[in-house]
Amino acid sequence: MATLDDLKKRIASVKSTQKITKAMKMVAAAKLRRAQENAEKGRPYSEKMNNIILNLSSGISDKENAPKLLLGTGEEKIHLCIVLTSDRGLCGGFNSNIIKKAKAYFKKISDERKILKIITVGSKGYDQLKRVYKDSIVEKISFKDSKTINYLNAEKVGKMIIENFEKKEFDVCTIFYNKFKNVITQIPQEQQIIPLKTSEVEGNSFDDNYEFEPDEDEILSNLLPKNISTQIFKAMLENSASEQGSRMSAMDSATRNAGEMVDKLTIEYNRSRQAAITKELIEIISGAESL
Amino acid sequence: MGEEFKIEIVNPEKSFLSKEDVTEVVVPAFEGEMGILKDHISIISFLKPGVIKIFSKSGEENYYVEDGIVEFKDNNLSVLTSSIFNIKNIDKNKINELLKQAEENSKNSEITDQDKYLIDQKIDVLRTLN
Numbered sequence: 001m002a003t004l005d006d007l008k009k010r011i012a013s014v015k016s017t018q019k020i021t022k023a024m025k026m027v028a029a030a031k032l033r034r035a036q037e038n039a040e041k042g043r044p045y046s047e048k049m050n051n052i053i054l055n056l057s058s059g060i061s062d063k064e065n066a067p068k069l070l071l072g073t074g075e076e077k078i079h080l081c082i083v084l085t086s087d088r089g090l091c092g093g094f095n096s097n098i099i100k101k102a103k104a105y106f107k108k109i110s111d112e113r114k115i116l117k118i119i120t121v122g123s124k125g126y127d128q129l130k131r132v133y134k135d136s137i138v139e140k141i142s143f144k145d146s147k148t149i150n151y152l153n154a155e156k157v158g159k160m161i162i163e164n165f166e167k168k169e170f171d172v173c174t175i176f177y178n179k180f181k182n183v184i185t186q187i188p189q190e191q192q193i194i195p196l197k198t199s200e201v202e203g204n205s206f207d208d209n210y211e212f213e214p215d216e217d218e219i220l221s222n223l224l225p226k227n228i229s230t231q232i233f234k235a236m237l238e239n240s241a242s243e244q245g246s247r248m249s250a251m252d253s254a255t256r257n258a259g260e261m262v263d264k265l266t267i268e269y270n271r272s273r274q275a276a277i278t279k280e281l282i283e284i285i286s287g288a289e290s291l
Numbered sequence: 292m293g294e295e296f297k298i299e300i301v302n303p304e305k306s307f308l309s310k311e312d313v314t315e316v317v318v319p320a321f322e323g324e325m326g327i328l329k330d331h332i333s334i335i336s337f338l339k340p341g342v343i344k345i346f347s348k349s350g351e352e353n354y355y356v357e358d359g360i361v362e363f364k365d366n367n368l369s370v371l372t373s374s375i376f377n378i379k380n381i382d383k384n385k386i387n388e389l390l391k392q393a394e395e396n397s398k399n400s401e402i403t404d405q406d407k408y409l410i411d412q413k414i415d416v417l418r419t420l421n
Contacts, residue, residue, distance in 0.1 A: 042303060042305070044306050046303075048301060052362050151373055155373070211332050211333065213321070213322055214322060219335060219336070219337055222337050223337070223360060226373075230303060
């Protein structure tokens with residue numbers, strides 16, 4: 001049985017842990033609000049982009065010569081996966097959920113005997129994947145230094161993907177990220193961006209009475225690379241909101257658990273203190289009786 | 292009146308500008324400047340570096356853009372761009388910086404003709420702004 005001193009020390013340590021988790025929860029809550037706002041502000045751009053692409057690709061005249069980014073290379077041999085994770089830990093199941101989703105996909109790829117290439121964005125994803133998939137990881141990117149998510153970062157990733165695509169390094173490209181639903185739910189997503197799945201492009205306006213200047217093909221080949229960056233940017237925004245949400249709920253339950261633990265330990269401490277006093281009394285009384 | 296239409300300019304981070312009382316917009320489309328009035332036919336085009344002029348009841352506004360896509364449909368003009376500045380607020384240093392960068396890029400011999408054309412356009416526009 002732990003001595004009184006030990007118990008006292010443990011209570012103190014749990015209490016200071018609780019202080020840290022509480023502070024982290026507060027910080028995450030503040031950051032969450034900003035991240036959520038950013039994610040919402042970023043939505044019109046990607047939605048409009050999607051709509052235009054949908055309109056364009058439905059109106060395309062010459063399907064044979066359509067840009068490869070839309071149709072794919074005609075093969076499905078090499079799969080490139082972009083796994084977007086956070087740079088920091090202590091955010092509950094956030095990273096593990098993405099990794100789990102990605103690993104299921106990787107397994108499917110290797111079962112079909114196709115070649116797998118991985119790019120990790122965010123250091124936590126790399127840490128979790130490097131043990132098993134070290135040979136498949138072609139690049140790891142981390143934006144640890146930049147405090148906010150900006151479009152330039154997403155553009156860098158997008159350009160890299162397109163360069164690799166033009167060098168015929170891969171045929172299919174999929175991104176993995178967490179979609180922010182609300183503070184307690186984030187849904188891991190897999191989204192294929194090359195070739196673009198037009199059926200999955202959200203949008204309802206459908207109109208083929210557009211005039212194009214210059215022609216559709218040229219606009220499409222100008223637009224599709226931009227769309228890649230936009231999709232990545234969207235994923236990054238969703239991810240950051242999800243990360244803060246996930247951290248907030250993780251830290252909230254950690255704080256609650258610490259509170260419970262402090263209660264339990266305090267009861268144990270009081271009980272053993274009482275026991276010690278009772279024991280001492282009995283000793284004194286029985287000592288007095290024997291006289 | 293009935294001569295007005297809506298314009299919305301969005302960049303990846305946020306909705307940059309939204310106006311409902313626009314009478315005319317001139318955009319630097321890829322194949323030349325294009326003026327848009329109410330009831331223009333639906334059109335999609337992309338932009339080269341240049342100046343977007345927006346005429347509305349409250350006056351004229353000018354924005355410098357580097358690239359982007361315009362879509363006009365049902366009297367809604369959407370401009371998607373990743374780099375846009377209000378000419379009123381842009382300072383000389385920023386212009387010089389962009390100009391220097393563009394001039395350096397144009398010296399690069401590996402770029403394609405189309406990129407070269409776009410960069411030359413950019414230099415021209417920036418010089419006039421300066």
